[in-house]
Structure formats: C-alpha cells, structure tokens
Amino acid sequence: MKLKLHVNGEKKSVDVPPMKRLLDTLREELELTGTKEGCGEGECGACTVIVDGTAVNACLVPSCQVDGCDVQTVEGIARAGGKQAARLHRLQRAFLEHGAAQCGICTPGMLMAALALPKRATLDEIRAGLAGNLCRCTGYMKIYDAVAQFLDGERR
Amino acid sequence: MIAAANVDVLRPRHLKDALMMLRVAADEGRPLVPMAGGTDLFVTLNAGQKPAARYLDLWRLDKLRSVAADGRRGLVFGGLATFTDCIESKAVQKRLPILVDAARQVGGVQIQNRGTLAGNIENGSPAADGVPVLMAADATIVLRSLDDERRVPLASYYTGYRKTVRRADELIVAIEIDVPDGPQWFHKVGTRAAQAISKVVMAAIGHRVALGSVAPVIVRAHKLEAYVAAGGRDLAEAKRLAGADVSPIDDVRSTAEYRRRVVENLVAAWLPSLDGGGAARPAKRAAGLDKPPASR
Numbered sequence: 001m002k003l004k005l006h007v008n009g010e011k012k013s014v015d016v017p018p019m020k021r022l023l024d025t026l027r028e029e030l031e032l033t034g035t036k037e038g039c040g041e042g043e044c045g046a047c048t049v050i051v052d053g054t055a056v057n058a059c060l061v062p063s064c065q066v067d068g069c070d071v072q073t074v075e076g077i078a079r080a081g082g083k084q085a086a087r088l089h090r091l092q093r094a095f096l097e098h099g100a101a102q103c104g105i106c107t108p109g110m111l112m113a114a115l116a117l118p119k120r121a122t123l124d125e126i127r128a129g130l131a132g133n134l135c136r137c138t139g140y141m142k143i144y145d146a147v148a149q150f151l152d153g154e155r156r
Numbered sequence: 157m158i159a160a161a162n163v164d165v166l167r168p169r170h171l172k173d174a175l176m177m178l179r180v181a182a183d184e185g186r187p188l189v190p191m192a193g194g195t196d197l198f199v200t201l202n203a204g205q206k207p208a209a210r211y212l213d214l215w216r217l218d219k220l221r222s223v224a225a226d227g228r229r230g231l232v233f234g235g236l237a238t239f240t241d242c243i244e245s246k247a248v249q250k251r252l253p254i255l256v257d258a259a260r261q262v263g264g265v266q267i268q269n270r271g272t273l274a275g276n277i278e279n280g281s282p283a284a285d286g287v288p289v290l291m292a293a294d295a296t297i298v299l300r301s302l303d304d305e306r307r308v309p310l311a312s313y314y315t316g317y318r319k320t321v322r323r324a325d326e327l328i329v330a331i332e333i334d335v336p337d338g339p340q341w342f343h344k345v346g347t348r349a350a351q352a353i354s355k356v357v358m359a360a361i362g363h364r365v366a367l368g369s370v371a372p373v374i375v376r377a378h379k380l381e382a383y384v385a386a387g388g389r390d391l392a393e394a395k396r397l398a399g400a401d402v403s404p405i406d407d408v409r410s411t412a413e414y415r416r417r418v419v420e421n422l423v424a425a426w427l428p429s430l431d432g433g434g435a436a437r438p439a440k441r442a443a444g445l446d447k448p449p450a451s452r
Contacts, residue, residue, distance in 0.1 A: 043263075057195075060198040062191070113264075132267060
C-alpha cells in the first residue's frame with residue numbers, strides 16, 4: 001500500500017505491504033538504520049520511536065497504522081552536518097556527559113523513550129517510563145542521571 | 157521479519173463498516189482477524205507464526221478509544237481503550253485503582269500505549285495482566301455484530317485455552333463494569349518488576365477473587381470466594397480451597413508446584429486486607445513476594 005507519513009518532519013511516501021513492521025519500513029525503505037532491532041517481541045525497547053507524540057515499539061507496529069502519522073526517530077533529534085558534537089540534542093549531550101552508553105545498541109531507544117517522558121517526570125517516573133528499555137551494560141543509573149539532568153534543564 | 161507481502165488488511169474508518177466487513181468475511185468462510193495495537197499479534201508473527209490471510213485493522217475507529225465513568229460506580233471502556241488510557245483516566249484511578257496497578261505492569265510504556273483492554277481479553281492468554289482485575293470486577297463484554305448486540309459476563313467469556321464465545325462476525329465494542337463494593341487488591345508475581353509475564357497474578361475486590369497463569373484460562377476462585385463470603389477466615393482452609401480452584405502446569409515461566417505455593421502465599425497476603433486489616437504486607441521472604449502488593 002501507498003503510505004504517506006512525516007518522518008522527522010519530512011514528508012515521505014513509501015509503497016510497502018500493510019503488515020510490514022514499522023521497524024523494517026524505517027530501516028529498509030527509508031534507510032533510517034538508527035532504530036535498532038533487539039528482541040523483536042516488545043521486550044527490549046531498542047526499536048522505540050515516537051508516533052504522534054507517543055513512544056511505541058516499531059517492531060510491533062504494522063506500517064499501515066502509521067499512514068498519515070508523524071514519526072520521530074533518533075536520526076531526527078540531532079541536526080546533521082557541521083560541528084556535530086556541538087549540534088547534538090541536549091539529551092544526547094547529557095548521555096555523553098554521564099557516560100550513559102556503553103555498547104550503544106539500546107541508546108537510540110533509550111533516547112526516544114526519554115523524549116516521550118513528561119517534562120516534570122520524577123526519578124520514579126523516569127524509571128517507569130524507561131522500564132520497557134533494556135540496557136545490559138550500564139546498570140541504568142547513568143542513564144537515569146542523564147535523563148534527570150536533561151529534564152531538569154528543560155524545566156528551567 | 158514476517159512474510160507480510162501477501163497479507164490483506166482492511167482498514168475501516170467507521171464501526172459500521174468494520175461490522176459489515178466482518179459479516180461479509182464470516183459469510184464467505186474467510187474470517188478476518190481483528191487487530192488493534194498489534195502488541196500481542198506481532199510477537200507471534202515475529203516469532204515465525206504464519207500470518208492469517210486477512211486482518212481487520214481497528215486502529216482508526218477513534219470512537220472506540222474511550223474510558224468513561226457511568227453512574228455512581230460504573231466504568232465503560234471502549235473497544236480500543238489502551239492501558240495508557242486506563243492509567244490516565246481519573247475515573248479509573250478513583251473507582252478501580254487496581255486496574256491502574258495492573259495496567260502499569262503490562263510490558264513497558266511502549267506496550268501500554270498500544271495494547272488494548274479488549275485485545276488483552278480477546279487474545280485469551282491465561283497470563284493476561286488486565287483480565288483478572290476485570291474478572292474480579294464482574295465485567296461485562298459488549299459484543300456487537302451488524303444487526304445485534306449482546307452482553308456476556310467476562311466470567312463466561314472463555315470456553316477454553318485462548319478460545320472465546322465471540323463469533324467471527326462480532327467485535328468487542330465495549331467493556332462495562334459496575335465496580336463491586338469492597339477492598340481492592342492486586343498482585344502480580346513475575347521474574348522481575350518490569351517487562352515480565354506473570355507466573356501468578358491475583359486480583360480481588362471484596363470476596364471476589366480472580367487468578368491468572370494458574371489454569372488454561374483466567375479463573376474465579378469460586379470455592380475460596382464462597383468460603384470467605386460466608387465469613388470463613390481460617391488461613392489454612394482458605395489456602396486449601398484456593399488450591400482446589402486452580403490447575404497450574406509446568407511451562408517455560410514456572411512450575412505447577414511453585415505456582416501452587418505462590419497462590420497460597422498470595423491468599424495469605426490478601427486475606428487480612430479483606431476486613432480492612434492493615435496486615436496486607438506479607439513477609440518479604442515469602443516465595444514470590446519480593447515487594448508489597450498494591451492494597452487499596
């Protein structure tokens with residue numbers, strides 16, 4: 001089916017089978033490979049993207065259900081080109097400062113899930129909001145610290 | 157990745173169209189598989205299960221995406237109400253807070269945003285987290301077809317493992333609850349606090365008790381209920397009766413023996429709360445109870 005959607009603010013049109021996973025449409029059709037496949041069963045959150053403002057697992061969403069939607073992926077949060085390090089999103093910079101990534105496979109999903117959190121999220125709400133994102137390296141504390149610092153900055 | 161190329165998806169915008177499509181498909185003997193948020197469906201497809209030939213995508217039926225208070229104690233959930241909708245609803249927070257507790261334990265936020273109560277019911281998993289709460293609340297399932305609507309008590313909705321009374325031309329359009337009086341209690345025992353499918357899950361409202369993951373379908377603990385409703389409070393007897401109400405098996409997540417033990421522990425944790433006792437917090441070392449249950 002012909003699918004019209006906005007991806008990271010840009011109009012896109014793709015022709016895909018309706019039950020193709022959003023994850024595969026992003027990676028294979030739109031060549032946005034920042035979104036990772038971890039478990040493929042909604043357990044790990046590595047494929048988290050934001051659809052119309054809510055975090056979803058892209059491995060569990062049929063492409064037909066994002067027709068006409070606004071999809072945000074990790075590629076959209078930093079501005080490409082130029083002095084990249086300086087143009088990273090504030091959340092990405094917080095991850096860097098806190099060493100909130102090791103192997104990196106969970107990071108795109110962590111970033112997107114964190115961006116879907118309410119700005120006033122408490123530490124408990126950060127934990128609950130990221131409970132669907134598994135990280136096997138960091139032990140989570142550095143990630144929570146980075147997200148808390150980012151949200152703190154957003155509130156000022 | 158799934159072999160999605162030859163799969164047909166019908167995408168109605170209105171309920172009436174959806175019901176018409178279901179009817180035509182049923183009459184043709186090629187039933188449509190209703191699909192809401194896809195959170196259960198895609199797990200089985202991604203694991204290699206052959207997809208059905210045709211799906212009915214319900215996601216655009218926005219009018220079904222509602223949670224509302226009804227009367228003094230009632231709640232009505234539309235067929236597309238998600239777990240997030242339940243968590244955020246002031247009416248649910250006030251009238252059926254254990255449904256909020258249960259919804260928060262369904263996967264992560266990403267699953268809660270897409271998974272629906274009706275899907276949780278229709279999918280028929282004996283480990284469904286939301287269903288025990290609904291069953292303890294004596295929920296009624298509203299099934300609609302093109303020319304008919306019928307109400308089925310959730311307690312008689314399942315006919316066997318993952319089998320329900322829904323006909324191929326029917327859709328769950330709503331779930332109705334008149335929240336019964338009495339203390340509400342919910343506890344899920346899983347491998348870890350988040351992102352775990354339950355080994356045992358128990359919900360209680362007053363003397364009404366529903367248990368998950370301990371039988372081919374979610375069950376009401378009728379023997380236990382009759383005993384406590386008649387005033388019985390002897391713990392040993394309550395445990396024995398609960399044991400007679402369940403028929404757990406060994407599977408990938410746990411063993412029958414462990415599940416029986418945990419059912420007893422849950423009953424021990426719950427029983428004092430029934431009369432408003434403050435002893436709802438079990439000893440932390442009790443098997444499968446590593447944190448206090450939600451008691452309201």
